[in-house]
Amino acid sequence: MHYSKLGSSGVGVSRVCLGSMTWGIQNTQQEANDQIEYALSQGVNFIDTAELYPVPPSGEKYGGTEIIIGNWLAQHSARRKDIILASKIAGPGLAYIRDGAKISGESVIGAVDASLKRLQTDYVDLFQLHWPNRTSPHFSKHWPGKVKFSSFDSQHETNEMLEILQALDSCVKAGKIRFCGLSDDTPWGINTYLKLSEQHALPRMVSIQNEFSLLHAKDWPYLIENCVRENVAYLPWSPLAGGVLSGKYLNGKLPKGSRWTLEQRNGIFRDTPATHAATAGYVELAKTYKITPSQLALAWCDQVDGVTSTIIGATNMAHLKENIAAFKTPLSDDAMNSINQVFKDYPVPF
Template sequence: MNYSKLGSSGINVSRVCLGSMTWGTQNTQRDASEQIDFALAQGVNFIDTAEMYAVPPAADTYGKTEKMIGNWLAANSSKRGDIILASKIAGNGLPWIRGGGDITGESIITSVDASLKRLKTDYIDLYQLHWPNRTSPHFAKHFPGRISFTDVDRQAHSDQMLEILQALNDCIKAGKIRHCGLSDDTPWGINEYLRLAEKHSLPKMVSIQNEFNLLHTKDWPYLIENCVHQDVAYLPWSPLGGGVLSG
């Protein structure tokens, strides 16, 4: 297994990350536990999940995937230090998660605590924002006519981002999370978070998790260049195009 630094965090993670979004719909607890055991045996040390999983997202499976990972951790507590565990706070738009509201400083605090309880662990290595409060060109919104950046109140979103960073900083100081990252965001999102972090002495986003595969290459080369020069790890989700590229 090959390993890389997780951006500016200094953490070494396996180049293969074990995704978990189907655990609780397609996969049972037994399946999940077997997959974790198998992945660790191959040298994988990186596991990614999210509060909104399982997928397809639904109210009755909200948090179910984290609970499955938590059950494995409870049965294998001696291996917690061997795993880099990543999770995410859901963005707006899902009515069964905080009424579909935006990510706020308050929601960061409550969501971290809830994820820790489901995961049955004292800390999360990488805590990510699943998607930004503003509409971003992800989930097929990058096609012409789907999004208008001129409609965005830049200052309002910057103020929200500062509040989010302050809450993440509180969680880091409390030992609840180690590092923070983005998902389904853009070069402006990366750079605004980095600017605010530097200006206010707050945590730097160490990674961004975006869709990237041979059918979906919109991040190349501009966002990738941004990540390289700002030391932000790029974590591609759906590298096999949801199974299309593997048949």
């Protein structure tokens, strides 16, 4: 396993981050335990979760994944120091989470305490804002006209961000969190937080996790360059585009129990003709280079300059082993060139 620094934190994290959002719906406590044990045995030291999980999110299951991780930690307390544990506070919009309210200083403090209780730990290594208070161009809103940036009050947004940072600072000083990060944000969000940190001597955002894959690479090059220049770790989530890059949804297939058979809060917006055409191209390339389609997509993601650690997820042990193995052997220059040819034909398939 290879390791990279988590931005300006200086902490070393594995190039593979174990995602957990299926634990509690598609995976049981025992299956989650098995995944954690296997990942750790392979050198993975980075686990990502959120108060929102499992996904699809619901009031009934809210916090369930953190509880599952907490149960494992309670039985392996001596191993807590070996794990870089990340969680997130949900942004606005879900009625069953703080009545759908925006993130505030008060809600940060409350969410940290609630996560620590569910996780059965005294601290979280990385506490992230799951999505910003303002509408951001994520979750299929990246097309021109989907977000009207000129309608936002930048000073108002900045004031809210300062309040959030001040609350995070209090949690850092209390020893409840070590570092702070972003998710589903933009260059403006990154840079505004960095500016506020410098102006007010507050914690620096050390990372950002955004959706990034062969089918959704909109963060390259501008946001990723921003991360490299400012020493902010870039953590891709959904590197298999919700599983579609595995090839399992080709030709109208809908495997029983798969993600697309479950209710989707934002609809199955990745399901487009261009998505399937691009995926078919990558599946054929994977055959040529004698790896699985998932391994091709994950290895590509790992080799993008500026990527720190790729967040993977699996609903069974076979897929987890396949996915972790993808990071062991880099793709050849010939393979990368072939991938780029397909990518140029389908740069924005959904």
